Amino acid sequence: MVVADDQAAVREPLAAVLALAEGIEVVAAAANGTEVLAAVAAGPVDVVLMDLRMPVMDGIETTRRLAGEHPEVAVVVLTTFADDDSILGALGAGARGYLTKNAGRQDITRAIRAAAAGQSVLDREVQDRLLATVRFKTPAPAQPLPEDLTPREREVLALIGQGLPNRGIAERLFISEATVKTHINNLFAKAGIRDRPDAVRRAIASGLA
Amino acid sequence: MVVADDQAAVREPLAAVLALAEGIEVVAAAANGTEVLAAVAAGPVDVVLMDLRMPVMDGIETTRRLAGEHPEVAVVVLTTFADDDSILGALGAGARGYLTKNAGRQDITRAIRAAAAGQSVLDREVQDRLLATVRFKTPAPAQPLPEDLTPREREVLALIGQGLPNRGIAERLFISEATVKTHINNLFAKAGIRDRPDAVRRAIASGLA
DNA sequence: CCTCTTCTCCACCCGCGGGTCCAGGTGCGG
DNA sequence: CCGCACCTGGACCCGCGGGTGGAGAAGAGG
Numbered sequence: 482m483v484v485a486d487d488q489a490a491v492r493e494p495l496a497a498v499l500a501l502a503e504g505i506e507v508v509a510a511a512a513n514g515t516e517v518l519a520a521v522a523a524g525p526v527d528v529v530l531m532d533l534r535m536p537v538m539d540g541i542e543t544t545r546r547l548a549g550e551h552p553e554v555a556v557v558v559l560t561t562f563a564d565d566d567s568i569l570g571a572l573g574a575g576a577r578g579y580l581t582k583n584a585g586r587q588d589i590t591r592a593i594r595a596a597a598a599g600q601s602v603l604d605r606e607v608q609d610r611l612l613a614t615v616r617f618k619t620p621a622p623a624q625p626l627p628e629d630l631t632p633r634e635r636e637v638l639a640l641i642g643q644g645l646p647n648r649g650i651a652e653r654l655f656i657s658e659a660t661v662k663t664h665i666n667n668l669f670a671k672a673g674i675r676d677r678p679d680a681v682r683r684a685i686a687s688g689l690a
Numbered sequence: 691m692v693v694a695d696d697q698a699a700v701r702e703p704l705a706a707v708l709a710l711a712e713g714i715e716v717v718a719a720a721a722n723g724t725e726v727l728a729a730v731a732a733g734p735v736d737v738v739l740m741d742l743r744m745p746v747m748d749g750i751e752t753t754r755r756l757a758g759e760h761p762e763v764a765v766v767v768l769t770t771f772a773d774d775d776s777i778l779g780a781l782g783a784g785a786r787g788y789l790t791k792n793a794g795r796q797d798i799t800r801a802i803r804a805a806a807a808g809q810s811v812l813d814r815e816v817q818d819r820l821l822a823t824v825r826f827k828t829p830a831p832a833q834p835l836p837e838d839l840t841p842r843e844r845e846v847l848a849l850i851g852q853g854l855p856n857r858g859i860a861e862r863l864f865i866s867e868a869t870v871k872t873h874i875n876n877l878f879a880k881a882g883i884r885d886r887p888d889a890v891r892r893a894i895a896s897g898l899a
Numbered sequence: 900c901c902t903c904t905t906c907t908c909c910a911c912c913c914g915c916g917g918g919t920c921c922a923g924g925t926g927c928g929g
Numbered sequence: 930c931c932g933c934a935c936c937t938g939g940a941c942c943c944g945c946g947g948g949t950g951g952a953g954a955a956g957a958g959g
């Protein structure tokens with residue numbers, strides 16, 4: 482992993498402590514974004530622990546570039562700031578975790594291991610903020626889809642939501658158009674969907690499209 | 691902690707495996723939400739690993755009650771479904787983590803420890819979906835509608851977006867169905883809309899529905 | 900006055916959508 | 930072994946959706 486923070490008084494002890502943790506190997510310590518990119522280009526890196534406020538290239542921009550050029554690298558943000566712009570900016574740029582600097586050593590190592598495993602760890606206040614913005618944008622939860630839809634039926638519904646005709650769905654799923662119709666008839670009955678436009682709306686409202 | 695899942699074939703092995711993990715003590719295994727509430731009321735519990743789809747009382751409702759009556763209890767969701775309704779419902783109800791059932795033992799134990807420490811762990815796809823909804827709600831529509839749509843055409847498009855058939859649109863606007871078809875043909879040509887499902891998506895994306 | 904736009908309406912055609920009924924194959928649990 | 934859920938497929942029917950072509954009325958503006 483790579484540790485990135487512009488303040489040496491933070492970066493050096495942090496790198497030293499993390500190097501002691503089992504299963505974590507600190508291969509580089511960077512003072513800004515360009516140094517991070519150089520370190521990632523130099524050798525295989527799986528995780529970057531990144532401060533947001535850095536000179537030359539800040540953490541968000543660095544995260545965005547990493548997501549584009551090295552999507553296999555997981556970025557965990559460690560910063561003092563937890564405002565909406567920073568949180569949404571970093572996570573929107575592709576960060577896989579977001580910690581504030583009152584996080585303990587245990588919290589940081591756990592977040593690093595989770596990020597390496599494809600999970601994402603957020604501080605509690607960060608998650609609360611994220612959810613607050615989400616719920617503000619979603620006033621109408623609508624009627625949720627019934628649980629007894631089969632995976633195949635959800636798949637078909639998602640494709641309907643993307644505007645595909647039955648023939649297109651059949652080609653995408655490598656099945657016949659007759660089978661697509663059967664799935665559609667079943668899921669319409671289960672979910673109380675009247676016709677195709679209704680299905681599109683439900684699919685979008687449920688996030689399947 | 692408490693393990694909650696209606697399927698004994700999932701619940702029992704899960705509880706057994708987790709009990710072996712260091713620092714984790716499974717004090718109860720519940721088959722539905724009421725059993726979870728009873729277990730929490732009986733003794734001090736810090737974490738509940740919860741399935742969403744359960745009889746009697748489902749995971750989301752249980753999470754909501756726990757958040758109200760026992761806010762010190764951290765809920766980690768473990769379910770097969772990762773649609774927006776489930777994710778937003780559970781996290782909005784106060785869940786502190788969200789895992790899908792392809793998560794491994796390591797992933798689950800890590801999420802439990804994180805939740806106990808006040809952090810929140812999300813599967814990667816879950817975080818992606820959460821962010822997608824955030825970013826989907828914030829910016830303007832992708833491809834905007836052309837300006838040369840007549841007011842009547844916009845009106846018709848909005849009603850299509852609400853799922854009405856041509857006959858319903860005609861009745862709502864006090865015009866004949868033939869006229870509705872004419873408007874639809876015109877606005878489809880102007881806006882580059884292929885068919886009705888496409889029109890529904892455009893109407894929603896443009897805020898007309 | 901004439902033109903252009905917009906809204907209104909009609910007739911025709913046909914392809915896709917949706918309903919209905921039926922049925923074979925598979926994997927899983929009782 | 931049998932039942933059940935799920936995915937798969939086929940046949941038929943009919944109504945709505947969408948395309949085409951045409952047409953008349955009303956208002957805006959040159």
